[in-house]
Amino acid sequence: MKRNLFFLLTLLLFTLCIIVSIGNVVSFAGRYIYPLDDAYIHLSIAKNFALHHVWGITKYEFSSTTSSPFFTLLLAGFIKFFGNYEYWPIVLNLIAAFFLIVCVNNIFKTLSNRAYLLCLNLVIWCMPLFTMVLIGMEHVFHTLFLLLSLFYFKKYSEDHLSKNFALLLLFAVLSVGFRYESLFFIFFICAYLFFVEKKFQKSILLGVASLLPVIIYGIISIQNGSYFLPNSLILKGNTSDGGISGFVIRVLGNGYRGLSLLPLVVFLMIFIFKNKRSGLLDFLKSNNLQIVILLGFTLHLLFANFGWLVRYEAYLFVLLVYVLKDFIEEILNSGKQFLKFAFILLLALPVYLRTWTMFEKQTLASKNIFDQQIQMADFLKKYYNQSKVVANDIGAIAYFTDIRLLDTYGLGTIEIAKIRKNDHGEFNIENPKLRNFVYQYSKNNNYDIALVFDNWLHMPDNFQKTGEWTIKDNYICGGPKVSFYSIKPDEKNNLIKNLKEFRVSMPKDVEVKISDN
Incomplete structure (x- = not known):
């Protein structure tokens, strides 16, 4: 009963935070203004596709400007059938946020009350979910579908039921369509299924299906004279072009901008080390989810971005809390007061950098x-x-x-x-x-x-x-x-x-x- 009450109060507080944040902007602008110009890029392409049948930043020509084809398609569908309304991104993000909260609530329900409260609060306030809703981008959908992909990967690795693999397949395709970074994690899931579980056909099927959004969009882009990948990934991604020194500098910059994730990454590495087994196969099986998330995080660090209203790495924070839920339970139930104090103290870093800073900066x-x-x-x-x-x-x-x-x-x-x-x-x-x-x-x-x-x-x-x-x-x-x-x-x-x-x-x-x- 207490847990249900807290869950409802959390939803109420989250809703109040959204209303206050919107009100702060309306007070000086007369209407809500997204804190990133990129939200209007999605809206522009969606408008042109819905109303003029042109996938482009303007209605006159094709442009591969969006790095989230499924989110832009979703917006285009709502504009087509319900009208060109600039606040569709917030409406849709609120719906996705509700399902994300329900999803993590169900995932954390097996935890003790203290661990449940902490994990739920970390996801909502340190993601931070209110910022991801209000920026009007695709990150809430991406986080939801990638989290479900990993959840059903874990379930399938435990019971090998076809329905769980089918759900893994579905959510993997959706997560990649909303952001290509999902492929970092899908790749290691496929590798695990292929080399550890010996599920060769399912591994290949998952890999091919997950690549379909990228391949289809890439073919359309090439046919229209553009690159296979969206222009934003070409121009902003961290590749080896430009030499090793330039690559290393960009990775170090990512590490600095992603400093708020450091405590959770350290906890994850400790957790994996604590669960070491005598044989490699047993080690991989007992730590499959942890290893997939750690390796996926590493690829993001190397080849993707961090920063800009902490949006690029927001999904990583949620995945880390998810995979560390049992470790958090263990720490909170430990009799070692120093260990609990150190744990809470380290969490002050993401609370400051992600929660407090975004409360302050998103209105600005x-x-x-x-x-x-x-x-x-x-x-x-x-x-x-x-x-x-x-x-x-x-x-x-x-x-x-x-x-x-x-x-x-x-x-x-x-x-x-x-x-x-x-x-x-x-x-x-x-x-x-x-x-x-x-x-x-x-x-x-x-x-x-x-x-x-x-x-x-x-x-x-x-x-x-x-x-x-x-x-x-x-x-x-x-x-x-x-x-x-x-x-x-x-x-x-x-x-x-x-x-x-x-x-x-x-x-x-x-x-x-x-x-x-």
């Missing part, structure tokens, strides 16, 4: 997006709704307008992605090849204006700078300052006039500079 991030991306979108909607625009932060401006877009970062423009593919998210602002491409492309295709971060790429010399917007207390945007350029010589005076007129309606704490020269 929404304020940044409102002051910068939403203002750019409103400006373009009013004056340049169907114009040709050069930009390098593209979500909101693509979703709220009908512009034609040249993306100098490369997420929405494959030609630029091919130029920048070895940059790994770094910026060579004097890149002569890229500057020349932007110059030739904008000239040949009669582009009108540019709204860009100058610290990402210096614009060609023929672009005429006419103004700047600078936001305060930047936390999440690519830069505090956005520069406006006239590309057509005869557009400069008109752009200046529009900037002056729009300045009146902008947030008062955005610094506006306009050139009259």
Whole structure:
């Protein structure tokens, strides 16, 4: 009875946290604004696919801009049948969050009350689930389906029932479709089934089925002139291109940004060591889930990302709590008070870095997006709704307008992605090849204006700078300052006039500079 009451109170507190967080943003923006511009990228592609049958950041051409095809498809379905509503990501994430809470509640139900309370709270508040809902991205769905994949892998390894393998297969495909990082874990599950369990056919079937979302999306992308992998993975992923030193530096950066996971990773390694067996086969069987998660975590550390509102590694935190639930039970029930104290003390790191920091920063991030991306979108909607625009932060401006877009970062423009593919998210602002491409492309295709971060790429010399917007207390945007350029010589005076007129309606704490020269 007490446990059920606590579960209901936890749901109530979680709901209250969501309402308060949304209210904080509405208080300054008049509506809810996502704290990441990437949410609007999903919405833009979903809108164009649902309404114009074009899988692209704009309705004019294909672009492989999303790294979560299933989430974008899900949004497109709701837009198609229920209307173009910018808050579908929150609605869907709340539904997924409810099922995730129910799922972990059932998983933790065998624990003692103290362990149950701690594990449930860690998942909800240190993931943190409220942030993953409010950023409007795919991470809640990804976490839910990958957790269920691992849960049914464990059950199948214990009872070898066909229904549990079928559920493993289903959730593995879904988890990969929502984020490709799931393949890190599916790979080791397949290896375990093949080499340890000798389930050769099931191992191959699981591997092939899990790859289908990647293969199908990759074939469609190649047919449309893009890469096999989404542009975001090509441009942001950590590969060996660029040399061993660059690879190591990026891994160390990942480790630093993923510091909040360190206590749980250490606990997992201790737990595996404690469960050592005399024979290798017995060791692998008794620690199969722990080893799969540890090795999957390692691949994420090496080849994926950490950070940006702690979203990339949020699912890893949940998986670590899941696999450590029995270890947590053992520590809390231990008679060694020092051990319990040390354990709780170490948990202060994720509580501070993941829970407290996100309470503080996610509203600030929404304020940044409102002051910068939403203002750019409103400006373009009013004056340049169907114009040709050069930009390098593209979500909101693509979703709220009908512009034609040249993306100098490369997420929405494959030609630029091919130029920048070895940059790994770094910026060579004097890149002569890229500057020349932007110059030739904008000239040949009669582009009108540019709204860009100058610290990402210096614009060609023929672009005429006419103004700047600078936001305060930047936390999440690519830069505090956005520069406006006239590309057509005869557009400069008109752009200046529009900037002056729009300045009146902008947030008062955005610094506006306009050139009259």
